[in-house]
Structure formats: C-alpha cells, structure tokens
Amino acid sequence: MAQQFKVFIDGQAGTTGLQITDRLSARQDIDLLYLDDSQRKDPEARAACLAGCDVAILCLPDEAAREAVTLADGRARIIDASSAFRTDPAWAYGLPELDPQQRNRIANSQFVSNPGCYPQGFILLIRPLIQAGIIDAALPLRCHAVSGYSGGGRQMIETHEAQAIDKASPLHAQAYALTLDHKHVPEMRVHSGTREAPIFCPTVAHYYQGMLVHIPLFKSELNGGAADILRALEQQYAQEPFIQVRSGAAQLEAEGTYLNPVATNGTNNMELMVLGNNDQLVLTARYDNLGKGAAGAAVQNLNLMLGLGEQLSL
Numbered sequence: 001m002a003q004q005f006k007v008f009i010d011g012q013a014g015t016t017g018l019q020i021t022d023r024l025s026a027r028q029d030i031d032l033l034y035l036d037d038s039q040r041k042d043p044e045a046r047a048a049c050l051a052g053c054d055v056a057i058l059c060l061p062d063e064a065a066r067e068a069v070t071l072a073d074g075r076a077r078i079i080d081a082s083s084a085f086r087t088d089p090a091w092a093y094g095l096p097e098l099d100p101q102q103r104n105r106i107a108n109s110q111f112v113s114n115p116g117c118y119p120q121g122f123i124l125l126i127r128p129l130i131q132a133g134i135i136d137a138a139l140p141l142r143c144h145a146v147s148g149y150s151g152g153g154r155q156m157i158e159t160h161e162a163q164a165i166d167k168a169s170p171l172h173a174q175a176y177a178l179t180l181d182h183k184h185v186p187e188m189r190v191h192s193g194t195r196e197a198p199i200f201c202p203t204v205a206h207y208y209q210g211m212l213v214h215i216p217l218f219k220s221e222l223n224g225g226a227a228d229i230l231r232a233l234e235q236q237y238a239q240e241p242f243i244q245v246r247s248g249a250a251q252l253e254a255e256g257t258y259l260n261p262v263a264t265n266g267t268n269n270m271e272l273m274v275l276g277n278n279d280q281l282v283l284t285a286r287y288d289n290l291g292k293g294a295a296g297a298a299v300q301n302l303n304l305m306l307g308l309g310e311q312l313s314l
Helices: 015-024 043-051 062-072 102-107 117-131 149-161 185-192 226-237 248-255 291-305
Strands: 005-010 030-033 055-058 077-080 111-113 142-148 173-175 199-205 211-218 243-247 270-276 280-287
Touching: 005 015, 005 043, 015 030, 015 291, 043 062, 055 062, 055 291, 062 077, 077 291, 102 291, 117 142, 117 185, 117 211, 117 226, 117 270, 117 280, 117 291, 142 149, 226 243, 226 270, 226 280, 243 248, 248 270, 280 291
Parallel strands: 005 030, 005 055, 055 077, 077 111, 142 199, 243 270
Antiparallel strands: 142 211, 173 199, 211 280, 270 280
C-alpha cells in the first residue's frame, strides 16, 4: 500500500481551502484532517491537528496565519497561503518556476509561503528579462491587472453573487488599491529582482475567476525588442510543464481583438505573451487566479514537499 500523508488545511471552509480540498480529496496518498465548525477557532483543536500532520496548509488571513505558526510550535511543515511570510527570508517562496534551484528549496523547507495570485505573472515575466539584461533592474515598472471576483474571498464573492443581473452594472469593473499600497507589491519587487516597487493598478471584474496581468513597456526602455523577450522567456521556461510562452500576434489572430481572461480556467497553466508594436510592448500573463494563482500553486508545492510527482491533482 502506498504511503499516506496527513495534510491539515487550516481554513478549509474558505475559497482557497475549498479548492485545495477539492483537488486532494480523491487522492489515495493523502489523508485530509478536518475540524468541524465548532472547532475551527479552537486553539487546542488546531494545535492538535498541526502537531499530527505531515504538512499543514494555512488558508487564513495574515494575523491568523501567524497565530497558526505559533500554535504549530515547529512541529509541522507548513504551506502558508496568506501574504504574511512571502518576503521573509526564513521561508521558501513557493514558486517552483522562479529559478532552477527553487524546487529543491521548496522540497527541503519546513516553511513555504504560497505566492500571491497577481505577483506570479509579474515575477515570471520580469525576472528572466532582468537576468538576461533586457530590462535594467533600476527601471521603474508599471503593472495593470484584472481578476475575477473570487480573488477577493468569500465576502466579495457573496457581494457579487447577491446582485441581480439588472443591478450588477456598478460591479462590472472596479479599480482598487489606488493608494498604490497593495499588499502584493513588496512580493512583486523582492522576487522579480527589480529595485523599485512597481506601480500596481489592479481591477476586479464581475466574473468568477480568471486573470490577466499586463506590464506596459516602451521599446526605448529595453535592451532589445519583442523577439529578444520571447527568446529569453522561451529559454527560461522550455522545461516547465505549467508555463507556455505564446507569440502575441498568433494569440490575437486566434482569439480576435479581445484577450479572454478565462481561457486557462480550471488548469494550473500560465500563458506568457508579448503584445504590442515596434515602439510599445505589453507583456501579459494569463492564468486562473484560483488555479495556478492559489490552490493549484499550493498543491504543486505540497507535492514537492512530500517528494511526489509535481503534477499530481493538477
């Protein structure tokens, strides 16, 4: 009989927790530990599950995640899906495609911080281009993004789904974080290698899931053009099972004028594209904010930490 691993999802009733549970529940090698509703906020019950599991996945707000780490008291390996530890050097950053050594860091770490949904696209587009010298690390960057409302968690989901279709128009597209202090920005700066925090302008739209991340650039800001960028991205991700580098022109020809943000939904895939013209470019990442952006990333990290096939359940 194959080895069974005990996995405790602390925050299992939330959006990400439910998605992870759905991906893991049919597996014969995973024994999911549950707390009933009356115990979900009981420190003793949580501490017992944290002590009795092989890996705990925290699907909690930042402060609750910090509390869970304290409750675990070093007795469990942890994947944290909050933003509490994403720039903490004591935690492995849970983005396996970050560089060739990152999988080993994740596999051998006690503490792994699951990456944020928006930062993954930004980081995987920008980091290889800085390393290749196409983008100077000192160049100030801008990033625009749109996500389905599931990225805002249960409260936002309930707000959107409570709207009758004829009254939902005010929610169709809402820009936010306009004070330019979104909690993902430090993570975007640290792990991309850029020296300055990017200007990040996200929008939430009135559809459930799916994400586009755009980074506009002038060719005059770059040491190279679209072909050089595509070549660098293709070389970086040639062996990555979940990353596909697309020709922007071919993608638009296939899809028409509009780029569909939900085209990768239900997968753990991320598509990287270079769009634009001879003078101005837009680097674009498309992926499922609940898949590669959240639950899929957590399962990918869990598989690595347990020494299992990375693509299981994905």
